[in-house]
Amino acid sequence: MSNGTWNVTRRALIATAAGGIALCSAGMAFAQDYPTKPVTLVVGFPPGGSTDIVGRIIADNMSRTLGQPVIVENRPGASGTVGIAHVANSAPDGYTLGVSGLGASILVSAMGRDTGYDMDSQLDVIGVMGTLxxxxxxxxxxxxxxxxxxxxxxxxxxxxxxxxxxxxxxxxxxxxxxxxxxxxxxxxxxxxxxxxxxxxxxxxxxxxxxxxxxxxxxxxxxxxxxxxxxxTSPERDTLLPDVPTVSESGFEGYTAVLWNLLVTADGTPADVQAKLSEALNAAMESEEVRKIYAERGLAPTLTTPEEATAFLASEREKWASVITDLGISE
Amino acid sequence: MLENILVGAATAFTFQNLIYCFFGVFVGTFIGVLPGLGSLAAISMLLPISFYLDPTTALIMLAGIYYGGEYGGSIASILLNIPGTPSAAITCLDGSPMARQGRAGVALFITAIASFVGGSVGVVALMGFGPAIARIGLSFGPGDYFALMLLGLVAAVTVGGGSVVKGLLMVVLGLLLGTVGTDVTSGEFRYTFGYLELRDGVSLVALAMGIFGIAEVISSIKDAGQRKIREKVTMRSMLPTRADMARTVGPMARGSSIGGFLGALPGAGTVIAAFLAYATEFRLARDKSRFGNGAVEGVAAPEAANNAAAQTAFIPTLTIGIPGSPTMSIMLGALMIHGITPGPLLVSEHPTIFWGLIVSFWIGNLFLLVLNIPLIGIWVRVLQFPYKYVYPVVIALICIGVFSMRNSVFDVGLAVIFGTFGYLMQQVGYSAAPLILGFVLGPMLEENLRRAMLLARGDATRLISDPLTGSILAMSLLLLVWAVFGGLLNLMRTRARAKLPPGEA
CATH class of the missing domain: 3.40.190.10 (Periplasmic binding protein-like II)
Structure with missing residues (x-):
């Protein structure tokens, strides 16, 4: 193998070129074809919990809209941050999505703790998956x-x-x-x-x-x-119509709701994000999701990625100031 | 009651539900047998199917996997000295020696019977006194939980037959491992070393499979060549003798009661039930030297207990909507997917789900008995396979099982580390069982003590003055005194005997 070095280099070159072409064609194929294989939806909590149920209901509905199975994968741990850290570090191709709750999106980092990712620079928000x-x-x-x-x-x-x-x-x-x-x-x-x-x-x-x-x-x-x-919701809950809101009870404007965001790794092509946003909103508007959401006390939400990102920012502002006021951040 | 049972029977005996019940217990048994793969993993994987099933059918199937797993868990404990599920870890202590003595068939037979008895007692409790037991469970506050966990620790320290000091050391090590993760009271991270994966603590499955499973595989590499292979397995060698059966009646009854009670308390679970049942038999036995050397009581009691606990775990889950374990949460998840929120009204508003499920438990337990007895002959033949084929499979299964719990490679690494550690401990004569118990009890003990102290505003005398907490604490004290004095008495007797000339003892 006297000319081994040359061989390896040539192979590497060819491989790189082929890979490059494959990448380009994959990139071009996105617009029309996405998704061409099953999509993974990472849930940062164990199966059977309320976040998992939201994930599964939406995944089931999005599977039909997207024409490819959306598979829920539970990566529980550390208030959901283990799962979102996985999404943040995955390829930005729209095949790894995540359900990011209040804790993983805001609270853990606002309390001065490491999450393993930066919400703004490493993740893109597709939409809000309802509030509770x-x-x-x-x-x-x-x-x-x-x-x-x-x-x-x-x-x-x-x-x-x-x-x-x-x-x-x-x-x-x-x-x-x-x-x-x-x-x-x-x-x-x-x-x-x-x-x-x-x-x-x-x-x-x-x-x-x-x-x-x-x-x-x-x-x-x-x-x-x-x-x-x-x-604690802004309006009375359909499950407890006789119970006043905190806001009605003398604390005007007070709300505290749980929510989940559909997120994907930063850099996911815009058309893929648009397709996902459409599928998410179609799920939110479907009869079947509305029925289960009503039974589960969840309020459906219709958002564009921009609106959802703005929602995240306003929620962050609110909770960050609560944490600072209470003096519990590290 | 009769009316309810008829409603339940009408639901459970439909063709579809019978099929799913059988499928559930069948999958459960096999998953239980495979080391590392537990019912939790199987149930998580099958949860998506419940989307497309009627909620009752889905629950019947998932529940079948759960209690079926408890049946199967002990099979690997007996045959390979590797627990199929963490709750079967204690069964290794006496089950595996029985197998080495050529009594694997007997051990498996007793396991099947004890599991059936335990399961049946659990179902009767669930059916007859479900809501009443649930109310008793609610009256257990943080202080009472603390006292109960303490009682468990005290009962366990002396178990194993070996050195008490070594046992204590392992319990303490287990307690320390249990402190890894987020401190519930303050929210601070302890011993996480910057790993996100450690914030929720060390995975029980990774620990149990490492320290029992991988350690056992490592130690068997050394003597794989010398392992004797028995030529023949006769039907007679599988059947317990009359003396065996007589010995197991008491342990089965006590094990079922202990398991039935602990199972109904949210959070206590099957692992603690099995360990405490074993500890009780050890305390009660006249001749303690038999334990750890193939005592049938040591197999019967924990098996009855974990199966009874698996059934009564449904009491808080279904009658008040409080799932006591991750597995129970998934069961409720199967209902929530269908828009049914579990709560105290589930029994009255969805009688077909509740009673259908209960009747299916009867059917499932019968299926398991019928399924398991003939399988004994096949399982025993596993012992005839050369280890070189069995152990690579075991290692692969452990890795898959540990990974599947949280989809975490980190946990697989942990299992390997614990395996190496477990092997070293085994070589110097330390038993892994007390470590597991310390690990399971420790966090609950600490969390509940601190919560009780918060609620008592730091006044420790409130623990003793509370009638329930006080009496459980008193029981721990009595047990400790008994153990110390019993030990001293034994020591004196042995010394006295040792002084006699040989032949006269």
């Missing part, structure tokens, strides 16, 4: 029945009322702490791992208040185990 409110629910034998009564009591007895959330730095925790600063009251925060263990302690009367995603909370309220004091 929280319900502030109390153990059924708590004396107070409204937010007013509760805050009046909490002001006189600082730190006596306890509230459970799904963990430190979760929307429920931050939303409640923010509300407490507005009301100038003090309560004891009891963090849990996820929303179900706190439900157990509220039903058993071990903790006074809990912040639950509306569908799970509404079921417990209907069953008589908990009573709802307020919902």
């Amino acid at each position: 409110g929280l319900v502030i629910a109390a153990r059924k034998d708590l004396e107070q029945n409204t937010l007013d009564e509760l805050f009046a009591y909490a002001k006189e007895h600082p730190g006596e009322v306890s509230f459970g959330t799904s963990g430190v730095g979760t929307p429920g925790h931050l939303g409640m702490e923010y509300l407490l600063t507005l009301a100038d009251a003090e309560m004891l925060h009891i963090p849990y791992q996820g929303s179900t263990p706190q439900m157990n302690d509220a039903l058993g009367g071990h903790v006074d208040l809990v912040l639950l995603p509306t569908p799970e909370g509404a079921e417990q309220v209907r069953g008589g185990g908990l009573k709802a004091l307020a919902v």
Whole structure:
């Protein structure tokens, strides 16, 4: 192999050229043909959770619009950031999408923690996948029945009322702490791992208040185990039409909602993004998605990628200021 | 009640549901047998199918995989000394020695019977007292959980028959490994070394499969050539003797009760149930030296317990909408995909789902018994395969299984590291079982203690003054005293005996 070096170089050259051509043709093929193979939708939470369900419902519908299966892949961990980090580092070809929630999109990094990616420079937002409110629910034998009564009591007895959330730095925790600063009251925060263990302690009367995603909370309220004091969504929730919003209860303009964004790696061709945005919005408008969303207490959203990016920016501004005000960032 | 059962039977006995029930338990058994691949992975993979199925049918299938997996989990423990699922880890302690003594068939037979008994007790509890048990579960606050976990640790420290100091060391190591991840109370990261993958802690499957599975494979490489291959497996060698059966009645009953109770508590789970059932039998046994050397009680009790727990885990899940484990969350996910939000009204508003599922549990457990007894003959023949073919397959399965839990290559690396560590520990006589228990109990112990202290505003006496917490703590204390005095007494007896001239002992 005396001329081995030359050989390798020539091979490498040919390979590069061929690869280049393949890349170019793939690039040109995008406009008309995308998608030509199954698309992966990365969910940063385990199967069966509420984020996973949203992902699966939308993936199922988008599969039909796109004409290729959209497969949900669970990469759970670290408030969803493990999954989004995977999307951020994948090829920007539109074949790896991600469901990015409030935590992975904003809260983790706003609290000064490393996520393994930069939301703005490494990811593109395709659209919002719906919003979900929280319900502030109390153990059924708590004396107070409204937010007013509760805050009046909490002001006189600082730190006596306890509230459970799904963990430190979760929307429920931050939303409640923010509300407490507005009301100038003090309560004891009891963090849990996820929303179900706190439900157990509220039903058993071990903790006074809990912040639950509306569908799970509404079921417990209907069953008589908990009573709802307020919902955090901007308007009353269809699942709990008799329960006032926080905004109605004397904190005008207050909202705290969970949402998910459909994201893809930065640099994904514009026409692919447009196709995905169309498919997402078609899902949001479909009968079937609307029906399940209504049953699950999710509000469907129609957004262009620009609107969704603006939504992300406004949400970030709001939550970042909450985190700074509360002084809990690292 | 009868009316409800009839509603359930009408649902469960449709052709479609019977087929899916059988498919579920069949897949569950096989997935359970394969080391590393657990029911959680199988259920996650099959969840998308439930989109296209009636919600009841989907649940019947997914649930079948779940409790079927508990049946199958112990088979690999007995045959290969590698647990098929983490909850079958404890079955290795006595199941594998039985296989080495040529009693693999007996062990498998007892496993099948104990699993059936445990499963049946669990279903009866679910059917007869579901809502009542759920209410008791709710009355368990953070303090009570802490006390219960402490009781578990105390009961476990002395298990294994070997050195207590070594056992303690492994428990402590397990507790330390359990602290890796995000601290629930403060949100701080502990021992994550900058890895995103460690923020949710070390994966139980990676740890259990590494420290039991990979370690066992490594240690067998050394003596692969000397392994004896038995020529014949007769039907008689598979059937337990009358003495065996008599010995297992008590353990099965106690195991089923322990498992049934712990399964109903959200978060406690099948692993803890199996370990505690084993620890109980060890405490109660007169001749402790038999444990770890092929005691049938050591196989029967944990198997009854994890199967009972697998059934009663459905109590909080279905009657109040609180899933106690990741697997249970997926079950509820299968309902949510169909727009049904689980909660306390599920039983009354969707009686066909609840009762159909329960009747399917009966059918499924029967299927499992009928499926497993004839399979014993086939499983025993696995022992006749040369190790050089079996172990590469085992390693591959472990890697796939660990990876599939979170689609994480990082976890596979962890499993390999734990495997090497487990092998070294094994060589110097440390048992992995206490480590696993410490790892499972530790985080729950810490989280609940700190939560209880938060709620008590730092007043530790509130733990003792609470009647429930106080009495469980007292039980731990009694057990500790018993263990210490029992140990001393034994020591004195052995010393006294040792002084006698040979032949007279």
